[in-house]
Amino acid sequence: MLSRLRNMFRVTDLRNKILFTLFVIAIYRLGSHLPLPYVDFSVIQLLKDQAEETGGALQFLDLFSGGALTNVAVFALGIMPYITSSIIMQLLAVVIPKLEEWQQQGQVGQKKITQWTRYLTVALALMQSTGIVFALHQGSGGFLGNSAALQGKDLIPHFGAARVMLIVITLTAGTALIMWLGELITQRGIGNGMSLLIFASVVSALPTQGAAIYETSIFKFLVVLAMGIGMIVGIIFVEQGQRRIPVQFAKRVVGRRMYGGQSTYIPLKVNQSGVIPIIFASSVLYFPALITGIMPWENVQIWVQNNIVDQRAVFHIVAYAFLIIFFAYFYTAIAFNPQQQADIIRKQGGFIPGIRPGPPTERYLQQVLNRITLPGSLFLMVIAVIPLLVFAAWDIAQFPFGGTAILITVGVALETMKQIDSQLMMRNYEGFLR
Numbered sequence: 001m002l003s004r005l006r007n008m009f010r011v012t013d014l015r016n017k018i019l020f021t022l023f024v025i026a027i028y029r030l031g032s033h034l035p036l037p038y039v040d041f042s043v044i045q046l047l048k049d050q051a052e053e054t055g056g057a058l059q060f061l062d063l064f065s066g067g068a069l070t071n072v073a074v075f076a077l078g079i080m081p082y083i084t085s086s087i088i089m090q091l092l093a094v095v096i097p098k099l100e101e102w103q104q105q106g107q108v109g110q111k112k113i114t115q116w117t118r119y120l121t122v123a124l125a126l127m128q129s130t131g132i133v134f135a136l137h138q139g140s141g142g143f144l145g146n147s148a149a150l151q152g153k154d155l156i157p158h159f160g161a162a163r164v165m166l167i168v169i170t171l172t173a174g175t176a177l178i179m180w181l182g183e184l185i186t187q188r189g190i191g192n193g194m195s196l197l198i199f200a201s202v203v204s205a206l207p208t209q210g211a212a213i214y215e216t217s218i219f220k221f222l223v224v225l226a227m228g229i230g231m232i233v234g235i236i237f238v239e240q241g242q243r244r245i246p247v248q249f250a251k252r253v254v255g256r257r258m259y260g261g262q263s264t265y266i267p268l269k270v271n272q273s274g275v276i277p278i279i280f281a282s283s284v285l286y287f288p289a290l291i292t293g294i295m296p297w298e299n300v301q302i303w304v305q306n307n308i309v310d311q312r313a314v315f316h317i318v319a320y321a322f323l324i325i326f327f328a329y330f331y332t333a334i335a336f337n338p339q340q341q342a343d344i345i346r347k348q349g350g351f352i353p354g355i356r357p358g359p360p361t362e363r364y365l366q367q368v369l370n371r372i373t374l375p376g377s378l379f380l381m382v383i384a385v386i387p388l389l390v391f392a393a394w395d396i397a398q399f400p401f402g403g404t405a406i407l408i409t410v411g412v413a414l415e416t417m418k419q420i421d422s423q424l425m426m427r428n429y430e431g432f433l434r
Helices: 002-010 012-031 041-054 056-063 080-095 097-103 107-138 161-188 193-216 218-239 276-292 298-309 314-335 338-347 359-394 403-426
Strands: 242-249 252-254 257-259 263-269
Touching: 002 012, 002 403, 012 161, 012 193, 012 403, 080 097, 080 107, 080 161, 080 193, 080 276, 080 314, 097 107, 107 161, 161 193, 193 218, 193 403, 218 359, 218 403, 242 359, 263 359, 276 298, 276 314, 276 359, 276 403, 298 314, 314 359, 338 359, 359 403
Parallel strands: none
Antiparallel strands: 242 263, 252 257
């Protein structure tokens, strides 16, 4: 292992990419601790205690900002506006012909989609930052919960239009800077920039959450640690699992040369949708809290907080499980188009052995996709629900190996290590993965 680590830094190009990536991540973490202007620092600690005690929507949103939200920092919005805009663009590509046309144009079309994703990210950041500013001013309700410690507290003293505009512009600029940092890592660093920034945010919270459980009970800490290791092994096993559909290309003669006659396969992952169903399901469950938070119905706020937002509530766990399975099928149907794949195989002169080209191939691909999506969705549900059951049984507000966190960390780590391995093997060095 040590020799392979040395190999990473022997290659000048790879060493520069790794150091540049670490430098950008350090800037990102610094921005997660730089406070916003006009914020009352004496109330920030109360907000952190609220997130640690009750969890809920505030803890979920804080996960993707690496603690910047409870720090009320410049990067408080984190990367969530970009994630949301990317998902929205993928969904709109199904119903808007122009976006579908851009997807089929290759690199040129992808640049256009990326540009519009940036515009949508800025628009979402403006709306979300405005909502966060008013929630911070309220001090209670919405995703801040109904803590008595926050009742009557104002994180933004002398609340006014000028201060609101400055804070909103600062938060939006922070999101735009995060976007730029992620693209810099993708272009000049190693791995996918946006994924690595999310990875850094999630990993940064693990020591604090683990220490909180350790202080409560050493036995609970060891059980949670063993459970986390088991979940990591299971995620690696399932994430690498795929169904390989063989494709044979017919031979054809062009001039004096013979082309085709080769065989390949279409890899269909068991977990085709990744962590997206968990993010979708969490967002749907926390949406009522964001809506009721701006309404004057205190009884409704309390009911929503205790039954829908509270991760230890029975209703939350059951709804969470069913939403994950639903969104796993929904997103897989959008991400993989059997009709388009069948047309590509037919146009290239290929066929699946035993299956006729055209509609029969489309039906076969759809059937296989439905079969492998079921175990993939059940796997996601188990990974996400197990921590919630621990929440309910031991009354733990923070779980360092939550489903979303561990899926992100393991998935991003695997993809980054694959890129490092490919760089090493190109120069005849031994990689990390086998």
